[in-house]
Amino acid sequence: MPALLMLGSVALLCCVIVLLLRRLHRGLMARTEKPLFKIAYGLYTRTRLGYWFYKRQLKRARERYPHGHSSTQAIVFSGVKVVPIPVLSDNYSYLVIDTTSSLAVAVDPSDPVVVQTYLDREGVSLEAILCTHKHWDHSGGNKALKKHYKSCRVYGSSCDDIPELTHPLSDRDLLSVGRLQFQAYFTPGHTVGHMIYVLDGKSGDGPDCLFSGDLLFLAGCGRMFEGSAETMLGSLDTVTSLNDSTLLWPGHEYAMDNLKFAEVVEPENTIRDRKFQWVSQQRLEKKCTCPSTIGEEKEYNPFLRTHCRDLHMALDLQRGPEEEWSHFRARVLEEVRRRKDLFKER
Ligand SMILES: [Zn+2]
Numbered sequence: 038m039p040a041l042l043m044l045g046s047v048a049l050l051c052c053v054i055v056l057l058l059r060r061l062h063r064g065l066m067a068r069t070e071k072p073l074f075k076i077a078y079g080l081y082t083r084t085r086l087g088y089w090f091y092k093r094q095l096k097r098a099r100e101r102y103p104h105g106h107s108s109t110q111a112i113v114f115s116g117v118k119v120v121p122i123p124v125l126s127d128n129y130s131y132l133v134i135d136t137t138s139s140l141a142v143a144v145d146p147s148d149p150v151v152v153q154t155y156l157d158r159e160g161v162s163l164e165a166i167l168c169t170h171k172h173w174d175h176s177g178g179n180k181a182l183k184k185h186y187k188s189c190r191v192y193g194s195s196c197d198d199i200p201e202l203t204h205p206l207s208d209r210d211l212l213s214v215g216r217l218q219f220q221a222y223f224t225p226g227h228t229v230g231h232m233i234y235v236l237d238g239k240s241g242d243g244p245d246c247l248f249s250g251d252l253l254f255l256a257g258c259g260r261m262f263e264g265s266a267e268t269m270l271g272s273l274d275t276v277t278s279l280n281d282s283t284l285l286w287p288g289h290e291y292a293m294d295n296l297k298f299a300e301v302v303e304p305e306n307t308i309r310d311r312k313f314q315w316v317s318q319q320r321l322e323k324k325c326t327c328p329s330t331i332g333e334e335k336e337y338n339p340f341l342r343t344h345c346r347d348l349h350m351a352l353d354l355q356r357g358p359e360e361e362w363s364h365f366r367a368r369v370l371e372e373v374r375r376r377k378d379l380f381k382e383r
Pocket residue numbers: 170172175227251
């Protein structure tokens with residue numbers, strides 16, 4: 038009887054955990070201060086249950102989207118090829134290829150099987166993994182790929198428990214693979230050790246390319262799971278300091294939802310309107326919406342517009358008489374994030 042009771046309790050606990058993880062995945066507990074959210078997030082990031090949940094999501098996504106959730110197109114500069122890879126239900130991994138040496142870098146290769154298919158199709162060898170952060174939907178493929186490519190370097194922040202990390206990076210560190218040159222930027226907020234990577238366009242006579250993970254999306258930004266609004270603002274300011282022509286390659290296909298929300302907080306923005314029309318058409322045909330550019334994002338992404346008066350008025354926020362400008366902007370960011378979380382919950 039005690040054994041039966043124990044078995045029953047374990048089964049009940051498992052059901053509760055699955056429900057919590059599902060709610061986390063769907064974003065229904067977007068308000069990060071909620072106790073239930075904290076439990077689910079702790080389970081996801083700190084225990085084997087998170088890995089098990091990721092494996093389950095991987096299996097389901099492969100069944101549901103045998104050819105990927107979106108159709109993507111590679112872009113080629115002289116000597117460099119950037120290949121977006123649709124993985125899971127809305128993530129993007131990327132291959133960046135030095136076409137002269139046939140060496141490849143993979144950014145956040147979360148589905149190792151799909152990424153391997155692309156490596157084979159391109160006929161290239163995996164030399165390095167650039168991991169933006171520890172969440173399984175970005176780092177879950179590191180182990181399997183590292184097993185296959187023994188000399189593959191794995192880059193990321195040592196603050197973030199990146200699986201198989203071999204080369205810990207600090208802010209503004211440079212790294213190169215073949216003729217490809219990248220700079221890493223430390224951008225905490227979404228996680229404590231989040232990093233973004235900028236491919237130097239001069240590697241291939243093209244524009245710079247930003248691989249932003251879950252810091253920045255088309256018209257959106259990542260949730261502040263492990264950092265304050267002040268921290269996140271500093272990380273977003275790093276992005277706005279890049280060249281306007283920099284191409285943005287984000288970690289998720291969230292453009293439609295983000296632009297719908299952007300309309301609520303900046304209804305008069307005609308540039309956003311035009312982008313929304315284009316994105317709607319792309320998504321009707323299940324086409325990938327990246328890359329945009331940093332210059333474009335500054336025009337319609339509310340998370341990069343905390344300095345804009347129209348946004349302050351729409352949010353009904355005013356700067357206090359003695360308030361530091363950066364403190365006020367962090368308050369604006371926090372309010373935009375709060376409203377976006379509620380918008381998603383509807
Ligand atoms: Zn994440």
